[in-house]
Amino acid sequence: MSATPTRSTPPKPPLAVVGSQIEQDEELFGRAFDRWVVVRFLSYIAPYRRRIAIGVAAVLVFTLSQLAIPLLVRAVFDDALGGLALADGAVLRAIMVAFVAVVLVNYVANHLMETIVGETAQNLLFDLRRAMYGHLQVVSLTFMDKTEVGRLMSRLQGDVYALQEFLESSIFAVGDLVLLFGIVTVLLWLDPVLGALTLSVVPLLALVRIVWLPRARRAFMDAREASSATNGALAENVHGIRAIQELTREPLNADLFEEKARRNLNTHLRASAFTNVMIPIVDTLTGAAMAIIIVIGGAMVLNRESDIGVMVAFLFYTQRFFDPIRSLTIQYSTMQRAMAAGQRIFEVIDVEVDVADATDAVDPATIDGAISFDHVTFGYEPGNPVLKDISFAVAPGETVALVGPTGSGKTSTTALAHRFYDVWSGAVRIGGYDVRELTQASLGRHIAMVLQEPFLFSASIRDNIRFAKTAASDAEVEAAARAVGADAFIRRLADGYDTMLEQGGANLSLGQRQLLSFARALVADAKILVLDEATASVDSYTELEIQRALKRLLTGRTALIIAHRLATIRDADRIIVLQDGAIVETGSHHALMEKGGLYARLYRMNYASFDDIPADELAAALDGGQRT
Amino acid sequence: MAIDTRAPARSDHADGGTYRIDVSKVDTAVLRRITAMAFRFPGRMAAGITATVAAALMQLLVPQYLGQAVDQAQGLLAGAVSGRTDRDAAEAALWTTAGLLLLVAVGRGLATMAQNYLGEAVGHLIGFDLRMAYYRQLQRLSLSWHDRVHTGDLMTRGILDIEGVRLWTDTGILRMFYLSILIGGGAFVLLGIDPVLGLVALAFVPIVGVRASFARLKLRDTWLALQDRMSALTKIMEENLGGIRVVRAFAAQDHEMAKFDQVSAAALETASRRVRLFVLSTTQMTFVYFLAMAATLWIGGTKVLSGTITLGQLTEVLAFMLILQMPVRQIGWMINSIARASTCGGRLFNVLDLTPSIADAPDAQPLVLDEGVVRFEDVGFRYPTWAGDSRTLSGISFEIRPGRKIGIVGPPGAGKSTLAQLLNRYYDVGAGRITIDGQDIRQVTLASLRAAVAIVQQEAFLFTASIDHNVAYGAPYAMRPDIERSTQTAQLHSYVSGLPASYQTLVGERGVSLSGGQRQRLAIARAILPAARVLVFDDSTAAIDAATERRIRDALAHFTADRAVIVIAHRLSSLIDADEILFLEDGRVVERGDHNSLMALGGRYRKLHDLQAGGGQVADVTS
Numbered sequence A: 001m002s003a004t005p006t007r008s009t010p011p012k013p014p015l016a017v018v019g020s021q022i023e024q025d026e027e028l029f030g031r032a033f034d035r036w037v038v039v040r041f042l043s044y045i046a047p048y049r050r051r052i053a054i055g056v057a058a059v060l061v062f063t064l065s066q067l068a069i070p071l072l073v074r075a076v077f078d079d080a081l082g083g084l085a086l087a088d089g090a091v092l093r094a095i096m097v098a099f100v101a102v103v104l105v106n107y108v109a110n111h112l113m114e115t116i117v118g119e120t121a122q123n124l125l126f127d128l129r130r131a132m133y134g135h136l137q138v139v140s141l142t143f144m145d146k147t148e149v150g151r152l153m154s155r156l157q158g159d160v161y162a163l164q165e166f167l168e169s170s171i172f173a174v175g176d177l178v179l180l181f182g183i184v185t186v187l188l189w190l191d192p193v194l195g196a197l198t199l200s201v202v203p204l205l206a207l208v209r210i211v212w213l214p215r216a217r218r219a220f221m222d223a224r225e226a227s228s229a230t231n232g233a234l235a236e237n238v239h240g241i242r243a244i245q246e247l248t249r250e251p252l253n254a255d256l257f258e259e260k261a262r263r264n265l266n267t268h269l270r271a272s273a274f275t276n277v278m279i280p281i282v283d284t285l286t287g288a289a290m291a292i293i294i295v296i297g298g299a300m301v302l303n304r305e306s307d308i309g310v311m312v313a314f315l316f317y318t319q320r321f322f323d324p325i326r327s328l329t330i331q332y333s334t335m336q337r338a339m340a341a342g343q344r345i346f347e348v349i350d351v352e353v354d355v356a357d358a359t360d361a362v363d364p365a366t367i368d369g370a371i372s373f374d375h376v377t378f379g380y381e382p383g384n385p386v387l388k389d390i391s392f393a394v395a396p397g398e399t400v401a402l403v404g405p406t407g408s409g410k411t412s413t414t415a416l417a418h419r420f421y422d423v424w425s426g427a428v429r430i431g432g433y434d435v436r437e438l439t440q441a442s443l444g445r446h447i448a449m450v451l452q453e454p455f456l457f458s459a460s461i462r463d464n465i466r467f468a469k470t471a472a473s474d475a476e477v478e479a480a481a482r483a484v485g486a487d488a489f490i491r492r493l494a495d496g497y498d499t500m501l502e503q504g505g506a507n508l509s510l511g512q513r514q515l516l517s518f519a520r521a522l523v524a525d526a527k528i529l530v531l532d533e534a535t536a537s538v539d540s541y542t543e544l545e546i547q548r549a550l551k552r553l554l555t556g557r558t559a560l561i562i563a564h565r566l567a568t569i570r571d572a573d574r575i576i577v578l579q580d581g582a583i584v585e586t587g588s589h590h591a592l593m594e595k596g597g598l599y600a601r602l603y604r605m606n607y608a609s610f611d612d613i614p615a616d617e618l619a620a621a622l623d624g625g626q627r628t
Numbered sequence B: 001m002a003i004d005t006r007a008p009a010r011s012d013h014a015d016g017g018t019y020r021i022d023v024s025k026v027d028t029a030v031l032r033r034i035t036a037m038a039f040r041f042p043g044r045m046a047a048g049i050t051a052t053v054a055a056a057l058m059q060l061l062v063p064q065y066l067g068q069a070v071d072q073a074q075g076l077l078a079g080a081v082s083g084r085t086d087r088d089a090a091e092a093a094l095w096t097t098a099g100l101l102l103l104v105a106v107g108r109g110l111a112t113m114a115q116n117y118l119g120e121a122v123g124h125l126i127g128f129d130l131r132m133a134y135y136r137q138l139q140r141l142s143l144s145w146h147d148r149v150h151t152g153d154l155m156t157r158g159i160l161d162i163e164g165v166r167l168w169t170d171t172g173i174l175r176m177f178y179l180s181i182l183i184g185g186g187a188f189v190l191l192g193i194d195p196v197l198g199l200v201a202l203a204f205v206p207i208v209g210v211r212a213s214f215a216r217l218k219l220r221d222t223w224l225a226l227q228d229r230m231s232a233l234t235k236i237m238e239e240n241l242g243g244i245r246v247v248r249a250f251a252a253q254d255h256e257m258a259k260f261d262q263v264s265a266a267a268l269e270t271a272s273r274r275v276r277l278f279v280l281s282t283t284q285m286t287f288v289y290f291l292a293m294a295a296t297l298w299i300g301g302t303k304v305l306s307g308t309i310t311l312g313q314l315t316e317v318l319a320f321m322l323i324l325q326m327p328v329r330q331i332g333w334m335i336n337s338i339a340r341a342s343t344c345g346g347r348l349f350n351v352l353d354l355t356p357s358i359a360d361a362p363d364a365q366p367l368v369l370d371e372g373v374v375r376f377e378d379v380g381f382r383y384p385t386w387a388g389d390s391r392t393l394s395g396i397s398f399e400i401r402p403g404r405k406i407g408i409v410g411p412p413g414a415g416k417s418t419l420a421q422l423l424n425r426y427y428d429v430g431a432g433r434i435t436i437d438g439q440d441i442r443q444v445t446l447a448s449l450r451a452a453v454a455i456v457q458q459e460a461f462l463f464t465a466s467i468d469h470n471v472a473y474g475a476p477y478a479m480r481p482d483i484e485r486s487t488q489t490a491q492l493h494s495y496v497s498g499l500p501a502s503y504q505t506l507v508g509e510r511g512v513s514l515s516g517g518q519r520q521r522l523a524i525a526r527a528i529l530p531a532a533r534v535l536v537f538d539d540s541t542a543a544i545d546a547a548t549e550r551r552i553r554d555a556l557a558h559f560t561a562d563r564a565v566i567v568i569a570h571r572l573s574s575l576i577d578a579d580e581i582l583f584l585e586d587g588r589v590v591e592r593g594d595h596n597s598l599m600a601l602g603g604r605y606r607k608l609h610d611l612q613a614g615g616g617q618v619a620d621v622t623s
Ligand SMILES: Nc1ncnc2c1ncn2[C@@H]1O[C@H](COP(=O)(O)OP(=O)(O)O)[C@@H](O)[C@H]1O
Pocket: A145, A380, A381, A386, A404, A405, A406, A407, A408, A409, A410, A411, A412, A413, B513, B515
C-alpha cells in the first residue's frame, strides 16, 4: 500500500509545498562528546551533589562486585576444583558464601545506582525544561516575535526527550564504561602478556571508526533533518486544518507529505544501516580476541606459564569487555543527538534578556496614571526606526485615541508604554516614573491591555476573565462581563462562567472572544487601560453599549485607545494622529476638524476606518494638508 | 489506508480525544494489531526472524566452544603431567576451536546486524504507514473534533506515539524470538549437559517471567499517566508561548510558572515512578539470576568434585548463564517496550479508528452544478459541545440565486459564522437541509461541495510560506497571471509588488507581519482564485476600509455577476446593495428584507444603521 501511487499524478503543481518554508535553523549536529555542553550540564547536576555522590559510590561498589564475580568463578575453578590440586569441599563452601555475599552487594548497589541515576536524570530533565520555560518568560519580545512557537516547543519537548533517551540508555553505558576500565585493569593484572595480546584488537576498532564516523554522521544528520521537516509538515496539518479542508488541499497535501515522509523513511533506513554495520565488526574483534586467548592462552597453560583459571577468567572477561564497546557504538547516534539537543537547550537558556528589571527597580503601590513620551525613538530592526522622536503627555484620567494608518506605529506606542521593548532613545514615563525604573510586575499591575489578537487560554471562562487578577471575586468577574455585554451569552451556556474554553476559545465566536479579552482587562482594575482595536469584530451596537459602560469604568483612569472606527475615536478627550512613526497632529475631535489637517481630510472623505487607507488617497490627503 | 480497523467504529462526533484503558486487563489487542502491521512486510519479517534465529543459535554455540577449549586445555595439561602428550594434536585441536569460535563470532555479528537492521527497517516502514495514515486521518476528521482536541496533543501522538509503536518490531517482536530461542535453546543444552544442574541454572527463568508480567501491567498504567501528563504540560507551554503577549501584558509570569510547576511536578512524579518500577523489576531479575548462578556454581562444583561432570561441562554451563545475563536485562527492556507500545498504539488507534462524522455518504455523487442556486430550508443547528437547550441556529430559510447577494448582520454570537460554515459542511445541519441546485449537500461528495463553495474566513490562516503560495493555496496549479489577477481584484497587488521580495515574500508566523486589512485581502484573493460558484464573505472586510472595500466590490462585480454571494458584515455599507438582508440574533432571523424595507421597518437594522451613518450625526455617543 505504501508503494502504490494514490492517484494518477499530474505534473506537480509548481507552488505547492507543505510545512514551513522558513529556512530551518541551521541544524546543529554536535560531536558525541561536547565539552561545553557537558560542562554546562554539570552545573545543573550540582543541586544533586549528595545523591550523585551516593550514586557514584554505588556505581563503584557495583562495578567491583561485577568484577569480583568472574574472579570468584575463577577461584572456584582454581582453588576449589582446579587443576590437579586435591579438591576440597570446604574451600568451595567458603567461596560460595563469599559469592552469595557479593551477589547481594551487587543487587543493592545496582538498585541504588539505577534508581539514583534514573531519578536524578528525570529531575535534571525537568529542571532543564523549567529553566528554558522560565527563561522564555523573561526574554524580550523581540526574540519571541521572530521565533515560531513550534520551534520552541521542539526544544522544550523534542530536545529534552532526546536527552532523556540518552540518559536512560547511558545508565547502562556509564556502568559499562566503568566496567571496561575495570576489566582492562584486571586483565593486565591477571596476565600482562595475554592481557596485552587481547587488547591488541582494540586499535583496529579505532581505525574502523575513523573511516566510519564521517559517513555515519552525515547519515544521522540527514535523518534528523528529514524528521524535523516531516514533523513541521504535520504541525502545519494540525494548525491549518480549517484552511486545508476549506480549500480541499487534502489529497495534494497528502501526496506532498508522502514525499517528506518517504525521505524521512529512507534517511532513517540509511542511518540504521550505519549504526548496525558496526555490530559484525565489533563481534569479529571479540571473536579474534577469544581466539587469541584460546591459542596463546592454551599454549601458556601447556607451558605452565599460566593456569587454566586465568584462561577461563579471560574468556569471561573478554565477552563482557566487548559488551560496553558494542552498546557504546550503538548508542553513538543517541549520544550525538543528545549533545546537539543539549546545545539547543542551552541556546535557549542563553538568549540574552534585553528588557530586565533594574536592580533598584521600584514597585509603587499606586501611581497617578499619567503617561508621557519624551522624544522617543524606537524600532524593531537597527537602522529602521518605527517611532521617530515622539513626544506627548497624557494627563491622569484622560482618554486619548491613537489614530493613523496601518503601520504608523500605534501598537508599537502602546507596547513601549508597557515596556515590552526598550526605547532607543528618549524616555517613556508612567505615573512620573521612567518605565525602566519600575519593575515589570508593577507595570503589569498598573496597565491593563486589550491586545489586538484576543488570545484566550484553555480554561474556564471565569479563569480567563480573572487571568489578570487570580484573586478576583465572582462578582468582579461578572461585573466586568456585564460591562462588555458578555454576561448574557455566558449565562446562556450550560456551565455558565465555568464553561471550559477549547484551545484558543474555538468554541466561541470571534466577537465573543474579543469581549472576554476586554472583560479580562477590566477585571485587572488598573490605573491605565490600553485598548488596541478591542472591538474590531463586534457590531456597532454592541460597541456602543460597551462605550457607554466604559464611560463609567474609565472615570479616574487613563485610557489609550486604538480604534479604526471613527465613531469610537471621536469620543476621546484628545486624538493623536500618527503617520509613519511621527505625530502629525493632536487635539480634540472638534479642534482637529477646525484645523482642517490630515484628520479632518480623512474624516471628510468619510472613511469609516483609519486602518488600511489606500496609499494614494493618503498621499492626496497629506498633499491637501500641506496646501492649506 | 490499509490500517485495519478491527476496533468498533466510533464517530468523531462524540469523541473527546482522550484515551482511557482498563488497567486491570491485559490488553493484547493493540499489540496484536501492531504485530499484524509488521507482518504486512512478510519478506523482511521472514528475513528478520531468520537472522534472529541464526544470531541466537550462534550465540548458543559460543559457550560450547569455550567449554570445549577449556576441556582441551585441561586435557593438554593432564596429558603433559602424565607425560602422554600429543602436543601437536592438542594444539591443532585448540587452533580448530579458536577458528570455529572466530567463525561463529563473525556469523553471529552478521546475523545480529541483519536482525537489528531488519527490525528497525520494518519499524520505520510501519512508522511511515502510520504517519501517512495519521496525517490523512487528521485531514478527514471533522472540524468539531478538531475544535475539541488540543493541537499539542495531536502533535504528541504524531511524534512520540508513533515512535513508541515503531520501536515495537525491533525491541518487541524480534527480541521476543531472540529471547525465546536463547532461553529455550540454552535450557535444552543445559539440561542435556546435566539435568539437575540445568534445572538449577534455569531456575531464574520462571521467577523472572512472573515478575515481568506484574511489572508490565503497572508500567503500562504509568506510561499512560505519563503520556497524559506530558500532554497537559505541552498544552500549558504551547498556550503560554502562543499567548506570551497576554502573559506579559498582565505580568502573569509567576502565575504561569506556578501553573507549569504544578503540572510539571505531577509529570516528574509519574516519570520517577516509572523509573522506580522499571529499575525495581530489572534489578530484581538480575539478582535472581545471580542467585541461580551461585546455586549452579555450588552444585556444579560439588558435582565436579565428585566427578559426575567435567570441569569443561561446568564452564559450559556457566558460559551459558553468562550469555543469558544480557537477555535478563533485555526482558526488563522488553516489558517496558510492551507497555510503551501498547499505550502509544492505543492512543494512536484511538484517533485512527474514528469515523469522521462529516464524510461522503456511501452513495454520494459529485455535485452537479447547473445554475448554482443555494437554499437553506428551515435549518437548525447546535454545536455538539453545546449543552444548553437553546439552538445555535434555528428556522433559517432563504434562497440565493446566481448574481444575487444575501447580507447577514447581527451581534457577536448570533450564529453568522456558524451559518457560513454549515454551507460547506464544516458541520452538518441538525434540522432542515441545505441544497445547491436542488441537491442536499449531505448527498454530494465533500470535495465537489467544497470546490463549489468558497468561504473567506473571518480569521485567515496564513501558511508559513511565500505570498504567492498562500494565494494559490486552493488552486495550486494557478499560474502567475491568475494569481496576480486575483490579488489585483483583492486590492493587494500594489502592496505586494512594492515589497522587496514581491510575491516571494514569506508570511506566516515568522514572516513579515501583515496588517489585519492585508491579511483579509490575502484571504479574499485566495478564496476567489479557484473560481467557486458560491462565495461567502465572513466578516472578511472588517479591517479593510470602506473605500478599499468598494474597490474590491467593483473589481469583483464581473466575477459575482453569475455567482451566489453571502456577505456577513458589521459595516452596513458593505450590505446596502444586498438583495436581501437577514438580521440574526440568538440564532434566529429577527428581521429580513432589503435595505429600504428594513429601514422602513424601523427596527434593529435601522438602529444599527443610524449608529453608523455618516460623520457627526451620532454625536450623542459622547454624551
Ligand atoms: N514585532 C515586530 N517585529 C518587527 N516589526 C514590527 C513588529 N511589530 C510591528 N512591526 C512593524 O512596525 C511598524 C509599526 O507597526 P505597528 O506599531 O503595529 O503599527 P500600527 O499599530 O499602527 O498598525 C510596521 O511597519 C510593522 O510592520
